[in-house]
Amino acid sequence: MPQGVIKKIVSDRGFGFISQANGVDVFFHHSSVVDEGFDNLQEGQAVEYEIDKGDSGGRRGSKGPRAVDVKPA
Numbered sequence: 229m230p231q232g233v234i235k236k237i238v239s240d241r242g243f244g245f246i247s248q249a250n251g252v253d254v255f256f257h258h259s260s261v262v263d264e265g266f267d268n269l270q271e272g273q274a275v276e277y278e279i280d281k282g283d284s285g286g287r288r289g290s291k292g293p294r295a296v297d298v299k300p301a
Contacts, residue, residue, distance in 0.1 A: 234271050237270070244256055254294060263299040273300060277295035
């Protein structure tokens with residue numbers, strides 16, 4: 229399971245971005261957060277996640293893949 233750091237959270241819109249180890253940011257939606265929930269995440273916090281590549285019926289963001297099953301590391 230990849231790990232990254234919350235780069236930005238836009239809480240009033242319900243989404244954010246995770247900085248991956250390779251330097252590329254990945255989008256996540258509040259509905260993709262498990263365990264403690266979206267409201268408990270903070271910028272700079274380490275998280276684990278999976279990448280939805282859209283190949284098994286999952287949705288893919290219009291500008292690239294999105295993180296799913298996001299949870300604190």
